[in-house]
Amino acid sequence: MIGGDAARGTLEAPEAGNTNTRMSRRDSTDDSLKYVLGILRSLYPLVQTLEEFADGLVFSDGRKPLLVEEKDGARVKKLTRGLIVCAFTPLQQLRVPAQLSTLTEVLAFTLNHIKRKKLRNVLGFGYQCSDVTACSDPFRFHGDVSQTAASISTSELWKRINQRLGTEVTRYLLQDCAVFATVPPSCLLQVCGEPVYDLLLPRTWSGFFLDGGAAPTSFGVTRKTPAAAMRMKAVRDDKKIVSKKRAREEEIDGKREDRPVVKRRRLTMDETDGSPNTRKPESHGSQSWKSADQPSPRPSRCSIRVLSMLYGGRGLKGFLLNRKLKGGVGGARRLQGADLVRIIFLQSESNVFDGQAKFRKLPKRYFAMVPLFARLLRQHRKCPYTLFLRRKCSVNPETEDMESLLKSHSSPYRVYLFVRECLRYVVPEELWGSEENQLHFLSNVKNFLRLGKFERLPLIQLMWKMKVKACQWLGLKKRHCASEHRYREWIFGQFLGWMLNSYVIGLVKALFYVTESMGQKHTLRFYRGEVWNKLQEMAFRVHLSKGQWRALSPSQALKFPKTTVTSRIRFIPKVNSMRPITRLAGPRESLQHFQSGVRLLQNVLSACVREAPGPMGSTVWGWQDIHRVLKEFSPQQKNSPRPLYFVKVDVSGAYDSLPHQKLVEVLGEVLSPFAEQSFFVRQYARVWNDPNLGLRKHFCTKAEMSEPLNMKGFIVDEQDSGTLHDAILVERHSSEVRGGDVFQFFQKMLSSYIIHHDNKMFRQVCGIPQGASVSALLCNLCYGHMENSLLKGIAKGGCLMRLVDDFLLITPHLSKATEFLTTLLAGVPDYGCKINPQKVAVNFPVCQEWLDSGVSVLPSCCLFPWCGLLLDTRTLDVYKDYSRYDGLSLRYSLTLSSAHSPAAVMKKLLSVLSLKCTDIFLDLKMNSVEAVYRSLYKLILLQALRFHACVKSLPLGQNVESNPWFFLKMIWTMARVTNRLIRHINKGTSAAF
Known part of the structure; x- marks a missing residue:
C-alpha cells in the first residue's frame, strides 16, 4: 500500500529523515484519490508511488538509484508521485543499473514480447501487427501502437526512468507491473500491466462443473488473488512434500486408485464476448484420489443453470441415453454400463461419444458400479415415456387456433410429475441409497422446474441433507476414513449433478419446448413438442404473410458465401400472438466484424445526434428524459390550472414495418453533413466501487467529432462534465472512421438481412431486427423525421413525447389533440406507421367511428397510463403503474438464486431499491407532497414483498429465526438508504422527511 508497512516490508526501509516528508505527500494524494487507491489496495498486495518504488530498490553492488535529483524541477517530482506502481511480488536480484537500450527500443521489445507470447497487457491493446515472428527485429515496432504506448515513448519521465533506473527496471515496470497514472481530481488511468478489470471476480457464476479446482475467470486465465499470490511458493513446497510421502505409501501398498478427472463445461464471464471457452481435461489417472492431492471442493460455486433447459422439443432421438458411440470395429454401438460410468465420473461426454477417448481399464471402485448403471440403461430402454407424458401432461389434439394453443402449456408441477414417474421407473433404488435421499432429490427437481429463466440451482443445495453413508455402491468397504468419506461425497455429487443436469434437463428438453413469455418476466412455459411445432408453423406463416420477407430460391441461396452472417428466428408467446426474435449466426470472424460495424454505426449516429438533436424529434430514452420534459411543463400547470387533453398512440409492429427506402433517405440526411467528417471512436473500460454492489466494471464506447485528445485529456473532460469520478479507466482501442463509410455500411447492412428458417432462406425487404443494438436509434430517427414533416407545431403550448414507438401528447388545445389523433389513426404509409386503435387512449370524447374501432376513452380527470407511468x-x-404485477408472482421479477446468503440478499435488495427510487416519482418540485407520499408508500410496500420473497428463497434452511438481528439490520439499512435517496433527490427543498 502507499505508505503501508506491508509494501515497504518487502523492500529496504526508507531513511528516517525522509519519512515525514513522504508521509505528508501521501496524505495529500490519498485525500483526492482515496477511493481509487482503495480499489488498488484491495486487488494488489504491493501498491506504491513511483518515488517510493525507486527508493526501495537496491542493486547487487549495494547502491540505491536516484530517480529524482536536486536539479530536477517541481514538475518532475510531481510526475514521480503521480505514477502508481502495483505488483504481486517485488523485483528481486537487480543487476547494476545500465541503460542498455533507448526507451523506444525497450518499448518495442516489450510490445513484441507481449504480442508473441499472447500476454494480457494494456500496453499491447491496439498494437496492430500481422505477425511477430522470432526472426523479426524485436527492437522495432511492427505496426501501429495505442495512444498510451505512443505517449510513453515520448514521455520525459519514462526516459528518466530508463536512464536512471536502467533498462531492466523499465522493462519490469512495463511488462510485469500494473502502472497507473493519476488524473486529477479523482481518477486513475492504467498505463500498462494486466487489465485491472480482469482481476475482478465475476458477479455470478452460471456454469456447471463439479471439480473442486479454481473457477475460470475472464479470458480463460486463472487469476491469482493477492493472498494466493503471496502464498503460492509455500503451497508448491507443501505439494512436493506430500507427493514424496504418497509415493512411498504407494510403493508399500503396491496399488493406486486414481482420482477421476472431470471435463468441466465452463463459460467465460467476459462482458464483451459471450463465447464459451473450454479446456482439455487432464489425462486419466494422472492424480491420486486422496484428499491431500485434491484441490479443496467448492460445491457452493458449482451450479446447474435453468438456461440450459430452454428451447428444446426435438424428441427423444437426441437424448443422451439414446445416443450411440462412434468408432470401433463394428461401427456405432449403443451405450453400455461402463460407458455411462466413464461419462459420469471419469471422462467428458463429448470425448466418449466422439470416439476420441482412450478407454482404459476401469478402477476397481468404478468397475463395481457397472452393473447398477447397466440396469439403469436397461430400465431406460423399457421406460414408457410417451405413456407417462400423456398421463401427466395431456393436451387437446383437436385444438387448432393459435389463441387456444398458446394456453396449452403444462405447469411446472405437471412436468415435475412426469419427471418423477420416469425417475422412479428408470433409476435403481440402490443408487439413491435410501428413500429419504430420493425424496430430497425429487424435491430439488420440483424447485428447479419452478425457477426463473436466469436462475440456477447450486450443487451444495442439491446435496444438502443427502446421506452418503446410505449409498453402499460408492465404495468397496463399509468402514472408511475421513478422506474416503470426502471422496465418496465427491462421487455422489457427480452422480446427483449428472442426474439433474443431463438426465432431467435432457429429458425435459427432449419432450418440451421451454420458453419465456412476453409480459411474464422470467416465468417459463413448458409446451409439448407437437404443440410448439404447430404454434411455430402458424406464427411463421402469419409473419410471412405481412410481406416483410422475400423467399430466396435454392440457386440464389447458393450464391451466398459460407462467411455470410445470417439470422435464426425464434418466437416468444404473447397473449394471443407470437413475437419473432432473430439471433445472428455465422462464422465467428464474420460475426464479430458485422457486430463491430453495427456498434460503430450506433456510436457515430449518437455523435451526430448530440451535435444536431433536431432529427430525433420528441424522442425520450427513459424516465430521466420524461422527468426532464415534465419538469419544464408541470410548473405552468400547477401555477395556473387548465384542462389538459391527453392522447396515447402506439405504432403497431414498429420495427418490422420501417421501409428500407425511407430509412436510407433519413440516414442520408443525418450523415450527409458529416460525409467527409472523421469520427474518432474510443473504446475503454471503467472500474469503480459501488457502495452497495462492490467493485463494478463497464465497457464503454464513445465517438467524437473533434480532434481526439489523449486518454488523460479525455478523462479530464469527462470529470469536468460531471459524468466521471472516482474511477479507474483502461484504454482498450481507438479508431477513426469517415461518416461516408458509415453510411455505406448501413446500406450494405440493410441489404444483407438474411433469415434462415427450416432449411429455407429469406431476405428481409422491410423492417429491421428488433434485438439489434442500433434498432431503437434507427426507429427514433425515422419517426423523428415523420414528426418534423407531418406534426410540426402540434406540441405548441403543450408537450409531445415518444418512447421509441409510443406517442404521448399533452396539450391544452382540443383541436391539436384531435388533429394529432386524426393524422396518426389514418396511418402514414411512407414511414410504415400503422396504428393499432385498441392501444389508443384519450381523455376526451371522440366520434363513434373511433369508438367502434377500439379507441379507449378515459375520464377527463384520471390517472392516465403511458409506458409504465400514471x-x-x-x-x-406522476405515479408508477403497478398493474403489470397483476397475476404475476413477485419472485419472478427477481433472479433469486444469485442471493444465496443473507448478505447477498441485502446487497440485491439495496441495488433494486436504488433503481426504484427515481426522481420522476419522488421529486417535490414536480409532484405534490401527497403524490410523493403515495409513491413512497407503494415503493416501500413492494420492497417489503421483495424482502419476503428473497428471505423465503434462501437455501440450506436459512431463515429469519436463525439470525433475526441481521435481518432487522437489513430492514433498518433499507430505510436509511431510502431516506438518503429522497433527500438527495429533493436537495434544496424545504419539505421534511
Whole structure:
C-alpha cells in the first residue's frame, strides 16, 4: 500500500529523515484519490508511488538509484508521485543499473514480447501487427501502437526512468507491473500491466462443473488473488512434500486408485464476448484420489443453470441415453454400463461419444458400479415415456387456433410429475441409497422446474441433507476414513449433478419446448413438442404473410458465401400472438466484424445526434428524459390550472414495418453533413466501487467529432462534465472512421438481412431486427423525421413525447389533440406507421367511428397510463403503474438464486431499491407532497414483498429465526438508504422527511 508497512516490508526501509516528508505527500494524494487507491489496495498486495518504488530498490553492488535529483524541477517530482506502481511480488536480484537500450527500443521489445507470447497487457491493446515472428527485429515496432504506448515513448519521465533506473527496471515496470497514472481530481488511468478489470471476480457464476479446482475467470486465465499470490511458493513446497510421502505409501501398498478427472463445461464471464471457452481435461489417472492431492471442493460455486433447459422439443432421438458411440470395429454401438460410468465420473461426454477417448481399464471402485448403471440403461430402454407424458401432461389434439394453443402449456408441477414417474421407473433404488435421499432429490427437481429463466440451482443445495453413508455402491468397504468419506461425497455429487443436469434437463428438453413469455418476466412455459411445432408453423406463416420477407430460391441461396452472417428466428408467446426474435449466426470472424460495424454505426449516429438533436424529434430514452420534459411543463400547470387533453398512440409492429427506402433517405440526411467528417471512436473500460454492489466494471464506447485528445485529456473532460469520478479507466482501442463509410455500411447492412428458417432462406425487404443494438436509434430517427414533416407545431403550448414507438401528447388545445389523433389513426404509409386503435387512449370524447374501432376513452380527470407511468391529468403528478404485477408472482421479477446468503440478499435488495427510487416519482418540485407520499408508500410496500420473497428463497434452511438481528439490520439499512435517496433527490427543498 502507499505508505503501508506491508509494501515497504518487502523492500529496504526508507531513511528516517525522509519519512515525514513522504508521509505528508501521501496524505495529500490519498485525500483526492482515496477511493481509487482503495480499489488498488484491495486487488494488489504491493501498491506504491513511483518515488517510493525507486527508493526501495537496491542493486547487487549495494547502491540505491536516484530517480529524482536536486536539479530536477517541481514538475518532475510531481510526475514521480503521480505514477502508481502495483505488483504481486517485488523485483528481486537487480543487476547494476545500465541503460542498455533507448526507451523506444525497450518499448518495442516489450510490445513484441507481449504480442508473441499472447500476454494480457494494456500496453499491447491496439498494437496492430500481422505477425511477430522470432526472426523479426524485436527492437522495432511492427505496426501501429495505442495512444498510451505512443505517449510513453515520448514521455520525459519514462526516459528518466530508463536512464536512471536502467533498462531492466523499465522493462519490469512495463511488462510485469500494473502502472497507473493519476488524473486529477479523482481518477486513475492504467498505463500498462494486466487489465485491472480482469482481476475482478465475476458477479455470478452460471456454469456447471463439479471439480473442486479454481473457477475460470475472464479470458480463460486463472487469476491469482493477492493472498494466493503471496502464498503460492509455500503451497508448491507443501505439494512436493506430500507427493514424496504418497509415493512411498504407494510403493508399500503396491496399488493406486486414481482420482477421476472431470471435463468441466465452463463459460467465460467476459462482458464483451459471450463465447464459451473450454479446456482439455487432464489425462486419466494422472492424480491420486486422496484428499491431500485434491484441490479443496467448492460445491457452493458449482451450479446447474435453468438456461440450459430452454428451447428444446426435438424428441427423444437426441437424448443422451439414446445416443450411440462412434468408432470401433463394428461401427456405432449403443451405450453400455461402463460407458455411462466413464461419462459420469471419469471422462467428458463429448470425448466418449466422439470416439476420441482412450478407454482404459476401469478402477476397481468404478468397475463395481457397472452393473447398477447397466440396469439403469436397461430400465431406460423399457421406460414408457410417451405413456407417462400423456398421463401427466395431456393436451387437446383437436385444438387448432393459435389463441387456444398458446394456453396449452403444462405447469411446472405437471412436468415435475412426469419427471418423477420416469425417475422412479428408470433409476435403481440402490443408487439413491435410501428413500429419504430420493425424496430430497425429487424435491430439488420440483424447485428447479419452478425457477426463473436466469436462475440456477447450486450443487451444495442439491446435496444438502443427502446421506452418503446410505449409498453402499460408492465404495468397496463399509468402514472408511475421513478422506474416503470426502471422496465418496465427491462421487455422489457427480452422480446427483449428472442426474439433474443431463438426465432431467435432457429429458425435459427432449419432450418440451421451454420458453419465456412476453409480459411474464422470467416465468417459463413448458409446451409439448407437437404443440410448439404447430404454434411455430402458424406464427411463421402469419409473419410471412405481412410481406416483410422475400423467399430466396435454392440457386440464389447458393450464391451466398459460407462467411455470410445470417439470422435464426425464434418466437416468444404473447397473449394471443407470437413475437419473432432473430439471433445472428455465422462464422465467428464474420460475426464479430458485422457486430463491430453495427456498434460503430450506433456510436457515430449518437455523435451526430448530440451535435444536431433536431432529427430525433420528441424522442425520450427513459424516465430521466420524461422527468426532464415534465419538469419544464408541470410548473405552468400547477401555477395556473387548465384542462389538459391527453392522447396515447402506439405504432403497431414498429420495427418490422420501417421501409428500407425511407430509412436510407433519413440516414442520408443525418450523415450527409458529416460525409467527409472523421469520427474518432474510443473504446475503454471503467472500474469503480459501488457502495452497495462492490467493485463494478463497464465497457464503454464513445465517438467524437473533434480532434481526439489523449486518454488523460479525455478523462479530464469527462470529470469536468460531471459524468466521471472516482474511477479507474483502461484504454482498450481507438479508431477513426469517415461518416461516408458509415453510411455505406448501413446500406450494405440493410441489404444483407438474411433469415434462415427450416432449411429455407429469406431476405428481409422491410423492417429491421428488433434485438439489434442500433434498432431503437434507427426507429427514433425515422419517426423523428415523420414528426418534423407531418406534426410540426402540434406540441405548441403543450408537450409531445415518444418512447421509441409510443406517442404521448399533452396539450391544452382540443383541436391539436384531435388533429394529432386524426393524422396518426389514418396511418402514414411512407414511414410504415400503422396504428393499432385498441392501444389508443384519450381523455376526451371522440366520434363513434373511433369508438367502434377500439379507441379507449378515459375520464377527463384520471390517472392516465403511458409506458409504465400514471399521469394525473389535472396536476401532472406522476405515479408508477403497478398493474403489470397483476397475476404475476413477485419472485419472478427477481433472479433469486444469485442471493444465496443473507448478505447477498441485502446487497440485491439495496441495488433494486436504488433503481426504484427515481426522481420522476419522488421529486417535490414536480409532484405534490401527497403524490410523493403515495409513491413512497407503494415503493416501500413492494420492497417489503421483495424482502419476503428473497428471505423465503434462501437455501440450506436459512431463515429469519436463525439470525433475526441481521435481518432487522437489513430492514433498518433499507430505510436509511431510502431516506438518503429522497433527500438527495429533493436537495434544496424545504419539505421534511
